[in-house]
Amino acid sequence: MLTGEKQNSRSESPSKVMSSGQLANQNGEKDWEHVSNASSPASPSEYTGPKLFKEPSLNKFIIHNALSHCCLAGKVNESQKNKIIDEVEKSSTSHFLILLRDSNCQFRAIYTRDGQSEELHRLCGVGPRAISSSDVEAIYKYSSDGKQFNTLPSRTLSMSVDAFTIPAHLWHTKKHGTPKKVATPK
Structure with a gap:
C-alpha cells in the first residue's frame, strides 16, 4: 500500500506542480501577470556578453x-x-x-x-x-x-x-x- 501513498502525494493540482515561471490558472492557461522576467532578454545596461564596440586605443x-x-x-x-x-x-x-x-x-x-x-x-x-x-x-x-x-x-x-x-x-x-x-x- 506504499505505492498508493506515493501516488496520492504526486496527484496535486496543475497550478501547484508548475514552477513559479510557469504559473497556470484554473483553466490551465499561463498567468502572464505573475510570470517572472527571467527568460526575457536583458536590458542594454544589464548586457554581460562580449563587447560589440571597442573604444579606439591610444597609440x-x-x-x-x-x-x-x-x-x-x-x-x-x-x-x-x-x-x-x-x-x-x-x-x-x-x-x-x-x-x-x-x-x-x-x-x-x-x-x-x-x-x-x-x-x-x-x-x-x-x-x-x-x-x-x-x-x-x-x-x-x-x-x-x-x-x-x-x-x-x-x-x-x-x-x-x-x-x-x-x-x-x-x-x-x-x-x-x-x-x-x-x-x-x-
Whole structure:
C-alpha cells in the first residue's frame, strides 16, 4: 500500500506542480501577470556578453617607441625626438600617424587624423599641412619586437596603421622665383 501513498502525494493540482515561471490558472492557461522576467532578454545596461564596440586605443606608446628606437634613435636625434614627443603628449588626439619620406622609413612628420573628413593634419615636422587619405601611397605598422616598420598590404587607413608614405610629387612644392629682369637696350 506504499505505492498508493506515493501516488496520492504526486496527484496535486496543475497550478501547484508548475514552477513559479510557469504559473497556470484554473483553466490551465499561463498567468502572464505573475510570470517572472527571467527568460526575457536583458536590458542594454544589464548586457554581460562580449563587447560589440571597442573604444579606439591610444597609440601614443607605439609612436613613442617608433621614434625612440627606429625613426629618431640615438643621441644625435635626441633633441628633435623630445620636441616631437612633447607635441604628441600635448595633443588631445587619440591616434597619431608618422609620415615617412619613402620605403627607407626616414621620419618626416607626425600627423593626426580628422575622423569626419578623413583628412590627415600635420601636428609637427616637415611635410604637407594636410593630406587626403586618398593620397596615401603605402601604410605601415610598427613592430615593437623587431623595432621596425612592416608594410601592410592595404591602402586603407585604419586604427592599426602607425605610419604612411605619400607619392614623390607631393613632396615637391612649386617655388616661385623672382622674375628675371629683361635687359633694356641703352
